[in-house]
Amino acid sequence: MSTPEKSDLTNTAATPAAGRSDDDWRRELTPEEYHVLRQAGTERPYTGEYWDTHTAGAYNCRACGTELFTSKEKFDSHCGWPSFWAPLAEDRVRYIHDRTLGMERVEVRCANCDSHLGHVFEGEGYGTPTDQRYCINSISLKLVPAADDTGA
């Protein structure tokens, strides 16, 4: 897959997450954010901020600010959570096999701070380039609208 050209990949203002303690996370995140990001919780469908959002922009990690997804890969899955068919780049996320519900799911985490984002499913028949659905909690993301996108 080709990497879309980004104007300022290095300007994500991500704070170093390594070394942050559990207490640090509890202090920095709201209880709801902490539950999803650090305890792999799941927000209720159709309740999150971004499940039906079509704003152009980047979706950053709510915990550390790393750009993880963009609106270009977001699609309407009607599943109640923001859905993307690919991350901004493969090295922005990492995958963990999760068998907690008796079926194998693949958990998606922020590669920078190891916070829980959601899960990725594939082969569901969505008409997207990858046939993958990154089903991500709104509360794990922070939308940065492309207000001054130069479009260069």
Ligand SMILES: [Zn+2]
């Ligand atoms: Zn992160």
